[in-house]
Amino acid sequence: MKLVTAIIKPHQLDEVKEALESYGISGMTVSEASGYGRQRGHSEVYRGAEYQVDFVPKVRLEVLVDDMDAGSVADVILKAAQTGRIGDGKIWTVPVDDVIRVRTGEHGTDAL
Amino acid sequence: MTPALLPAADTPTINEAATAFMLVAASMVLLMTPGLALFYGGMTRAKSVLNMIMMSFGALGVVGVIYILWGYSMSFGNLQDGGSDLAGIIANPFHLFGLSGIFEDGATRLIDPFGVKVFIPESIYVGFQLTFAVITVALISGAVADRVKFSTWLVFAGIWATVVYFPIAHMVWGGGLLSGSENGLSAKLFGATDGVANVLPIDFAGGTVVHINAGIAGLVLALVVGKRLGFGTTAMRPQNVPIVMLGAGLLWFGWFGFNAGSELAADGLASTVWLNTTAATCAAMLGWLLVEKIRDGHATSIGAASGVVAGLVAITPACGALSPVGSLILGAVAGGLAALAVGLKYRLGYDDSLDVVGVHLVAGLWGTVGAGLLSTSTGLFYGGGPRQLVVQVVIAVASLLVSGILTLVIGLALKATMGWRVSEDVESDGIDQSEHGESAYELSGFAGGRFGTGSAVSTHSARPAKTTEGASA
Numbered sequence A: 001m002k003l004v005t006a007i008i009k010p011h012q013l014d015e016v017k018e019a020l021e022s023y024g025i026s027g028m029t030v031s032e033a034s035g036y037g038r039q040r041g042h043s044e045v046y047r048g049a050e051y052q053v054d055f056v057p058k059v060r061l062e063v064l065v066d067d068m069d070a071g072s073v074a075d076v077i078l079k080a081a082q083t084g085r086i087g088d089g090k091i092w093t094v095p096v097d098d099v100i101r102v103r104t105g106e107h108g109t110d111a112l
Numbered sequence B: 001m002t003p004a005l006l007p008a009a010d011t012p013t014i015n016e017a018a019t020a021f022m023l024v025a026a027s028m029v030l031l032m033t034p035g036l037a038l039f040y041g042g043m044t045r046a047k048s049v050l051n052m053i054m055m056s057f058g059a060l061g062v063v064g065v066i067y068i069l070w071g072y073s074m075s076f077g078n079l080q081d082g083g084s085d086l087a088g089i090i091a092n093p094f095h096l097f098g099l100s101g102i103f104e105d106g107a108t109r110l111i112d113p114f115g116v117k118v119f120i121p122e123s124i125y126v127g128f129q130l131t132f133a134v135i136t137v138a139l140i141s142g143a144v145a146d147r148v149k150f151s152t153w154l155v156f157a158g159i160w161a162t163v164v165y166f167p168i169a170h171m172v173w174g175g176g177l178l179s180g181s182e183n184g185l186s187a188k189l190f191g192a193t194d195g196v197a198n199v200l201p202i203d204f205a206g207g208t209v210v211h212i213n214a215g216i217a218g219l220v221l222a223l224v225v226g227k228r229l230g231f232g233t234t235a236m237r238p239q240n241v242p243i244v245m246l247g248a249g250l251l252w253f254g255w256f257g258f259n260a261g262s263e264l265a266a267d268g269l270a271s272t273v274w275l276n277t278t279a280a281t282c283a284a285m286l287g288w289l290l291v292e293k294i295r296d297g298h299a300t301s302i303g304a305a306s307g308v309v310a311g312l313v314a315i316t317p318a319c320g321a322l323s324p325v326g327s328l329i330l331g332a333v334a335g336g337l338a339a340l341a342v343g344l345k346y347r348l349g350y351d352d353s354l355d356v357v358g359v360h361l362v363a364g365l366w367g368t369v370g371a372g373l374l375s376t377s378t379g380l381f382y383g384g385g386p387r388q389l390v391v392q393v394v395i396a397v398a399s400l401l402v403s404g405i406l407t408l409v410i411g412l413a414l415k416a417t418m419g420w421r422v423s424e425d426v427e428s429d430g431i432d433q434s435e436h437g438e439s440a441y442e443l444s445g446f447a448g449g450r451f452g453t454g455s456a457v458s459t460h461s462a463r464p465a466k467t468t469e470g471a472s473a
Helices: A010-023 A068-082 B017-045 B046-076 B097-102 B123-142 B150-173 B185-190 B207-225 B241-261 B267-297 B300-320 B325-339 B344-350 B355-376 B387-417 B422-428 B431-436
Strands: A002-008 A029-035 A042-046 A049-053 A056-065 A091-095
Touching: A002 A010, A002 A068, A002 B123, A010 A049, A010 A056, A010 A068, A010 B422, A029 A042, A056 A068, A068 A091, A068 B431, B017 B046, B017 B123, B017 B241, B017 B300, B046 B097, B046 B431, B123 B150, B123 B207, B123 B267, B123 B355, B150 B207, B150 B387, B185 B387, B207 B300, B207 B355, B207 B387, B241 B267, B241 B300, B267 B300, B267 B325, B300 B325, B325 B355, B355 B387
Parallel strands: none
Antiparallel strands: A002 A056, A002 A091, A029 A056, A042 A049
């Protein structure tokens, strides 16, 4: 099994979610995140005083998938999240030892 | 307008229209202090917003109480028969101590402070003046945000109101040194006729008493208390800009009570004052935004809110003396000047955290002096010659000196005794939790913990029996 994690622009979330649903993914976890990459932050001015805001708001999206789905899921996210402008985010995939469904106690791919 | 020292002559009859108006106006001015709390609270960091708001509410409590006890008597106790005046500086604090003296046969006396035969109950005149004292003290708190012990602030509020505010209110509005009475500075400069100065100082609603006074006090206190940790190096972003805007809106609304209410009657001048107040405020907002757009590249929301307040401050002394177009000019200049002035603290190195100096002192000085230029009857630009301008500068400088020196003494005395600052750990962790035992926001729902070890919670009845008793010990 694999964990696909994507850091995306917050306003791309709906598009990504719908794309994953039509691919057949039935669940995901989303959290608010802040950070920067090559995009860096931006500056804000309050009463003439300029503040550099380094961490910009992002969404972290996590999906647990079967090994064979991992590449396609990453592709689906990539297509839906891409705007071509700086700050689109990152996607990465890591192996997962085990998954347990809390309600039933099922293990492994049965719990996906 | 300066009240004449007339006892209630003839047989006074209550003016019910004026009374109804003053009941509303006083209530509106009271609302300005919670409005100011939001205006300031939104601009502080999230870890100290409650302390900022509590400084305003604390001023409401302390100043409200002492105003009843001796504040009114010290400021205005000489207006009705039997009250005395000490060298034009204060009235006798004990003459109307506790205010029982304003009641005759169980009913409040009637008062006609301007001697124009518009009688209102003295109770609501006290109430109206009380709300002014409260907001003036609350205004100062913005200069020392995020770092001051709440106990020291409350003690300061009481002492400062007594030693600085009540005397200045008496000097300007109670027939004292800065008023148009024959013993005032203006009469000494340009003479008096029939007991009234030839050139009446213009401070309709409190440019000197409220804004120059609070502005210079804020500057002095910011210097005495010292800078916040990280001032000028770390980002201190406003925690909630929409509540800054809401606060500015409440201030604007309440300010109609402040300015128009200062006429003490629902009449033509009060109506013109309403219009002038709005004219100056709209123009000041645009003035501030224009400076920002040129200097910083954006017209900001906080700039709009600040411009509104700068305009309201500037028009406060002048609102009864200007034409609507004169008010537009006064306001536009006020907004632009204040927008330029808020940057001074970084250049000069004082941490006036929320710009009490840039907004209230600068716009208050400009409004007071500008009235000498733009007054339609006596202003320099309207052919009135320089005498009004001179008087305006004199009362502005006199308020600066009196308030600045006395605030310095009070500030240093409290620094040597109670101390002003919370510890550095408390300041960096956030003053809300240490001074008030609260935090402003609980947005995640993840804080954990459980209910009930406080003194208000009975450990035996409020908790289900299953809860482990040992865990709370």
